[in-house]
Amino acid sequence: MPQQTRSEPELPGAAVDNGPYLSELDFSAFRMQVSTDRYNSTEYLARERELLWMRTWQVAGREDELPDTGDWTVYTLFDQSFVIARGRDGQLRGFVNACRHRGNQLCEGSGHAARFTCPYHRWSFDLDGQLVGVPRPDFDGSLEVFVGEREALGLVRVPVECFAGFMFINPDPQAAPLADYLGEVVDLLAPYRMHEMVPVGINVREALDCNWKVIMDAFQEGYHIQGVHPELIPAMDESRERYRFYGDHSVATAPFGASNLADISPADQVAAIRELPATFPGVAEVLPRFEELLEASRGTDGELVFTEAVNARSLLQQATRDTLTAKGLDVSGLTDTQMSDNHFYLLFPNFFLTIRAGEATFISSVPHPDGDPNRCIWHVTGFMWLPPEERAAARAPLVEVSEPGSFEYFLALQQDYEQMQRQQKGLRNTRLEHMALTRQEVRLAWFHEVLDRWVAQGPA
Structure with missing residues (x-):
C-alpha cells in the first residue's frame, strides 16, 4: 500500500490548506452589503475606468x-x-x-x-x-x-x-512592479508551473449581457452550487472551505472528491470521483492509476477497505501525484490537497483562476468597449500541463464567439453562463439599492471593499 501521509509545513500551499475556516474569520472586518449601482450605472463605470482600469495590472x-x-x-x-x-x-x-x-x-x-x-x-x-x-x-x-x-x-x-x-x-x-502588486501570491502559484501549461479544450472569448463584476462575483463563492450545480454536491464539501486574503487578492480552497467521509460509503466515495471528469475533464487521465490503487485497497473478499488515512480521496491524491510525475511534471512543491483540491484565486480586479496540480481554468472579464455597464467581455481558458513535445498539437486556438449563445460550454460553465446573465436582469432594477451577502460570500465582501477603495481614491 503506498504511503498516504506526508508532512508538508514547508510547502507554500500549506498556508492555504491550513487557512481559517469560515467560522474562524472575524466578520467585523467585512461589510456584508454591496451597493448595486456599481452593476448598472454609467457614472460608476466612468469612475472605474479612470481610477481602476487605467491604473491597475x-x-x-x-x-x-x-x-x-x-x-x-x-x-x-x-x-x-x-x-x-x-x-x-x-x-x-x-x-x-x-x-x-x-x-x-x-x-x-x-x-x-x-x-x-x-x-x-x-x-x-x-x-x-x-x-x-x-x-x-x-x-x-x-x-x-x-x-x-x-x-x-x-x-x-x-x-x-x-x-x-501571462502577460x-x-x-x-x-505603476508599482507587478511582483509588488501580487505579493505572496507569487510564491503560492509558482509550484504549479503554470508558465508551462497550454490552453487545452476551451479557449473562448465572448460578449455577455452582464456587468464584468457579476462574473468575478460568481466564481468567488460556492454557495450557489446547491442551486446551479447540484451534480457537484457529492464531490465538494463547501462547509470546509478555507480562506486567505493577501493584499487586494484572495484565495480559497474546498475539499474535493467526496471529503465528507463519515457520511459516505466507500462505494459512494469512488462513484463520486469517477463522475468528476464530466465537470473537471483533467481528472480523466488520473483515473487509470486511481483504479490500480483501488484494487490494492480491496480485502480478500473483494470489498474496499478504507481507513482514516487511506480512502478514495487520498487515493485520488496519490494517483494524481503518480500520473503527473510520470508525465514529467515536478509536483514536489505541491501539497497532497493540491493534488485533489481546487484552489480558487482572485487576483484583483479581474483574474480568476481555479487550479489544481496539472490543470487550471482561467476566467477574466472586462467592461464592454461600448460603455454599457450591463455588458462585458469574458475570456475562459482551460490549461493543462503537458510534456513539451505534446504542447503544440494539444493547444486550443482562441474562439471568438460572435453569435450570442452559439457556443456550448462544459456543464458547470454553461450553467454559470446562463445564470450570470439572468442575474444582471435583476440588477438592472434601480429600486434594488443593495445586495445582502451571506457569510459564505465573504470573498465578495472583500472584493467589493477593495473595489470601493480603488474607485474612491485609486491604488493605495
Whole structure:
C-alpha cells in the first residue's frame, strides 16, 4: 500500500490548506452589503475606468503567444489601445498604440514585424519603441527634429510584465512592479508551473449581457452550487472551505472528491470521483492509476477497505501525484490537497483562476468597449500541463464567439453562463439599492471593499 501521509509545513500551499475556516474569520472586518449601482450605472463605470482600469495590472494574453522577436499583439481597454511586442533582446514591451507624430493608430489584431511603421506619414519605430525613420527629413525643420529630438519622439511606453505565463499590462506608467502588486501570491502559484501549461479544450472569448463584476462575483463563492450545480454536491464539501486574503487578492480552497467521509460509503466515495471528469475533464487521465490503487485497497473478499488515512480521496491524491510525475511534471512543491483540491484565486480586479496540480481554468472579464455597464467581455481558458513535445498539437486556438449563445460550454460553465446573465436582469432594477451577502460570500465582501477603495481614491 503506498504511503498516504506526508508532512508538508514547508510547502507554500500549506498556508492555504491550513487557512481559517469560515467560522474562524472575524466578520467585523467585512461589510456584508454591496451597493448595486456599481452593476448598472454609467457614472460608476466612468469612475472605474479612470481610477481602476487605467491604473491597475491586468492580463493581456499569454507570454507564449509572442514567442519570437517581432511578434506583437494589440490589447484594447474601452477606447484605449496598446501594443505589446517582443523586442530584439527577447523582452516584452508595451506601447500606446498611436504614432507620436499625428496620433495615427499603428496596429490592429496581432502580427509580426521588424518595426512599426505608421501608415499615415510612414514614420517608423523599432521594436523597443524608438523612432528610427522619418520620410523626407530634408523638408525644412524635419531633419532637426529627427536628429535633435529623436529620444522624445519614441512610442509612449506602458508597463508590461509576465507572471505564471501571462502577460500583464498596466496603463499607468507610474505603476508599482507587478511582483509588488501580487505579493505572496507569487510564491503560492509558482509550484504549479503554470508558465508551462497550454490552453487545452476551451479557449473562448465572448460578449455577455452582464456587468464584468457579476462574473468575478460568481466564481468567488460556492454557495450557489446547491442551486446551479447540484451534480457537484457529492464531490465538494463547501462547509470546509478555507480562506486567505493577501493584499487586494484572495484565495480559497474546498475539499474535493467526496471529503465528507463519515457520511459516505466507500462505494459512494469512488462513484463520486469517477463522475468528476464530466465537470473537471483533467481528472480523466488520473483515473487509470486511481483504479490500480483501488484494487490494492480491496480485502480478500473483494470489498474496499478504507481507513482514516487511506480512502478514495487520498487515493485520488496519490494517483494524481503518480500520473503527473510520470508525465514529467515536478509536483514536489505541491501539497497532497493540491493534488485533489481546487484552489480558487482572485487576483484583483479581474483574474480568476481555479487550479489544481496539472490543470487550471482561467476566467477574466472586462467592461464592454461600448460603455454599457450591463455588458462585458469574458475570456475562459482551460490549461493543462503537458510534456513539451505534446504542447503544440494539444493547444486550443482562441474562439471568438460572435453569435450570442452559439457556443456550448462544459456543464458547470454553461450553467454559470446562463445564470450570470439572468442575474444582471435583476440588477438592472434601480429600486434594488443593495445586495445582502451571506457569510459564505465573504470573498465578495472583500472584493467589493477593495473595489470601493480603488474607485474612491485609486491604488493605495
